[in-house]
Amino acid sequence: MSVKIGVLSDFAFRALKANKLRSILTMLGIIIGVAAVILMMSIGQGAQQQVMSRINRLGTNTLTIFPGTAGQFVRSGSVNTLTLDDVEAVRQLPGVQAAAPTVRSGQLVTCGNKTWTTSITGTTPEIADISSLTLERGRFFGQAEVSGAATVAVIGQTVYTNLYTPGTNPVGTEIRIGGEAYRVIGLLQTVGASSGGSDQDDVVYIPVTTAQLRLLGITDKSINMMQVQVAGQDQMESVQQAITYLLRKRHRLNDNQEDDFTIRNMAQLQSEAQNITGILTLFLAGVAAISLIVGGIGVMNIMLVSVTERTREIGVRMALGASRQDILNQFLLEAVLLSLSGSFIGIVVGIAGSKIFSSFSGWSTVISFFSVFIAVAFALMVGIFFGYYPARQAARLKPAEALNYE
Amino acid sequence: MEAAANRPPLVYCQGLTKVYPLSGVEVHALRGVDLRVERGEMVAIMGPSGSGKSTLMHIIGCMDTQTSGSYLLDGVDVSNVPEKELAAIRNKKLGFVFQRYNLLPRATALYNVELPLFYAGITGSAAEEKARAALEQVGILHLADHLPNQMSGGQQQRVAIARAMVNDPLLILADEPTGALDTVSSAEVMGIFQKMHEERGVTVIIITHEPHIAEFCRRRVILRDGRIVGDKTFEYSNPVA
Numbered sequence: 001m002s003v004k005i006g007v008l009s010d011f012a013f014r015a016l017k018a019n020k021l022r023s024i025l026t027m028l029g030i031i032i033g034v035a036a037v038i039l040m041m042s043i044g045q046g047a048q049q050q051v052m053s054r055i056n057r058l059g060t061n062t063l064t065i066f067p068g069t070a071g072q073f074v075r076s077g078s079v080n081t082l083t084l085d086d087v088e089a090v091r092q093l094p095g096v097q098a099a100a101p102t103v104r105s106g107q108l109v110t111c112g113n114k115t116w117t118t119s120i121t122g123t124t125p126e127i128a129d130i131s132s133l134t135l136e137r138g139r140f141f142g143q144a145e146v147s148g149a150a151t152v153a154v155i156g157q158t159v160y161t162n163l164y165t166p167g168t169n170p171v172g173t174e175i176r177i178g179g180e181a182y183r184v185i186g187l188l189q190t191v192g193a194s195s196g197g198s199d200q201d202d203v204v205y206i207p208v209t210t211a212q213l214r215l216l217g218i219t220d221k222s223i224n225m226m227q228v229q230v231a232g233q234d235q236m237e238s239v240q241q242a243i244t245y246l247l248r249k250r251h252r253l254n255d256n257q258e259d260d261f262t263i264r265n266m267a268q269l270q271s272e273a274q275n276i277t278g279i280l281t282l283f284l285a286g287v288a289a290i291s292l293i294v295g296g297i298g299v300m301n302i303m304l305v306s307v308t309e310r311t312r313e314i315g316v317r318m319a320l321g322a323s324r325q326d327i328l329n330q331f332l333l334e335a336v337l338l339s340l341s342g343s344f345i346g347i348v349v350g351i352a353g354s355k356i357f358s359s360f361s362g363w364s365t366v367i368s369f370f371s372v373f374i375a376v377a378f379a380l381m382v383g384i385f386f387g388y389y390p391a392r393q394a395a396r397l398k399p400a401e402a403l404n405y406e
Numbered sequence: 407m408e409a410a411a412n413r414p415p416l417v418y419c420q421g422l423t424k425v426y427p428l429s430g431v432e433v434h435a436l437r438g439v440d441l442r443v444e445r446g447e448m449v450a451i452m453g454p455s456g457s458g459k460s461t462l463m464h465i466i467g468c469m470d471t472q473t474s475g476s477y478l479l480d481g482v483d484v485s486n487v488p489e490k491e492l493a494a495i496r497n498k499k500l501g502f503v504f505q506r507y508n509l510l511p512r513a514t515a516l517y518n519v520e521l522p523l524f525y526a527g528i529t530g531s532a533a534e535e536k537a538r539a540a541l542e543q544v545g546i547l548h549l550a551d552h553l554p555n556q557m558s559g560g561q562q563q564r565v566a567i568a569r570a571m572v573n574d575p576l577l578i579l580a581d582e583p584t585g586a587l588d589t590v591s592s593a594e595v596m597g598i599f600q601k602m603h604e605e606r607g608v609t610v611i612i613i614t615h616e617p618h619i620a621e622f623c624r625r626r627v628i629l630r631d632g633r634i635v636g637d638k639t640f641e642y643s644n645p646v647a
Contacts (some may be wrong), residue, residue: 145564
């Protein structure tokens with residue numbers, strides 16, 4: 001005959017109520033621990049989500065190829081091992097959906113009496129798909145304009161706001177880049193900041209040939225970067241290998257020569273970023289969990305005091321018919337009740353803290369069901385773990401001795 | 407009494423000894439106690455402090471075990487009973503009354519009386535009904551919602567007796583039940599024991615060192631140095647004051 005859990009909960013609840021201040025102070029350790037775990041995990045997961053969304057915006061099935069050896073700091077234009085012909089060759093590979101070259105240069109842009117220094121990107125129409133560019137007005141330039149090195153431009157929102165009076169239609173107007181007139185044929189929609197923090201709207205797209213021949217005087221067809229969109233996520237590895245093989249062959253590299261280009265795999269970057277932010281989240285949660293353990297030790301401390309103080313009561317309860325199991329369960333329940341109520345308050349404090357933190361710091365935080373579950377489960381484990389020893393001490397008392405305890 | 411004669415005695419001790427190892431020295435609390443208490447008796451166990459009466463009561467109350475000898479409660483050798491069943495025996499067959507009442511300080515009289523019922527698995531209105539009936543029997547139903555510190559010693563001891571009686575035990579064990587009470591309250595409490603004994607036929611064992619308290623019982627057993635040195639049954643006991 002064991003006493004029902006409902007009755008034992010009532011015993012435990014009464015005991016905790018009898019020592020309100022002490023119970024609240026004990027709970028405080030658990031409250032802080034749970035709140036810390038939830039807050040830290042929300043910060044970690046917020047950072048993870050932010051990084052992942054930025055990487056996703058770049059396209060997860062994108063390979064980016066730079067001229068120059070891996071790790072070598074490459075100044076734009078200083079290494080010219082990658083050319084438009086390479087892009088054309090890569091485009092023919094199976095599994096490659098699109099490939100676009102990039103020639104980049106900072107230039108002063110003039111429109112009427114307004115000027116703005118921005119990044120001029122020479123590229124091909126494929127870039128619109130690869131970089132998920134959408135147009136607010138007008139159109140992107142086509143293949144014919146690339147072949148003909150036409151002086152046309154597609155401008156970003158930042159460029160627009162700095163060169164035009166709001167509300168005017170830029171399409172059809174002329175801007176001057178490097179002393180030459182370009183006809184604006186399209187205005188891009190807002191993209192936002194990149195993963196590196198740069199403004200991706202502060203850009204002017206022009207045909208790659210125009211950039212090479214008219215703007216920069218590049219005659220060897222060299223480019224700064226190539227972006228490749230792969231047909232499927234699962235083909236990333238094979239396409240990367242195929243490109244490496246192709247480019248090495250095209251560049252006539254021996255087996256003992258290093259690659260004269262670098263391929264950045266977005267999927268790899270994504271999984272690495274996920275790993276790093278995951279470790280960050282774990283680390284933060286781990287630090288917070290330490291405070292939860294400290295809170296658990298507080299629970300154990302108070303429960304031990306409580307068992308000593310209530311030795312006589314334990315003796316009386318045994319005389320009235322409480323079995324050792326009943327006594328053990330009651331004290332264990334007291335510890336669990338402390339941890340559970342502490343963790344519920346901790347959830348509220350943790351969520352509130354995370355909202356306050358994000359509104360003050362501007363970082364995004366994510367409260368997941370998982371983090372709340374983890375925090376409560378851990379608090380419960382701490383309660384049971386640290387509550388068991390005092391409860392067992394209580395249950396081990398001999399009834400006659402407990403009754404005579406002064 | 408005829409029917410009871412066919413049943414085993416309620417308490418049957420033979421050659422009961424108890425040795426406490428106390429900091430290297432062995433303390434002999436009981437040195438061979440033979441005691442037989444039949445159903446429906448009201449017995450006082452007397453003796454000076456250190457005579458072993460509390461030890462005897464703890465063994466009879468299944469709160470402690472003897473070092474040697476045998477003890478049968480209601481025909482059952484409790485030294486072989488597992489702890490869990492022992493708790494059930496304490497709960498159902500025995501009722502304890504202590505010198506210092508030992509009520510839960512922050513619980514009402516009603517809740518204190520309900521407590522043994524909770525351990526018996528009786529809860530809710532069934533428990534409340536039984537507890538109120540027990541409080542009524544000891545004459546303090548009007549104090550049901552009072553806390554112990556709002557009651558006099560005599561009233562608290564009545565709550566304790568109600569608590570001991572609420573599960574309809576076979577045997578009430580009272581350890582110096584009047585030790586903390588004045589003469590009037592003592593007489594009142596003893597009167598309640600007599601009433602329970604007479605009206606409900608419960609067997610009562612009262613441990614005391616005060617002769618005038620023992621006089622409320624017909625049978626008086628005297629314990630000294632762990633041995634029974636006197637066991638007399640009188641024609642009459644002191645009437646209810």
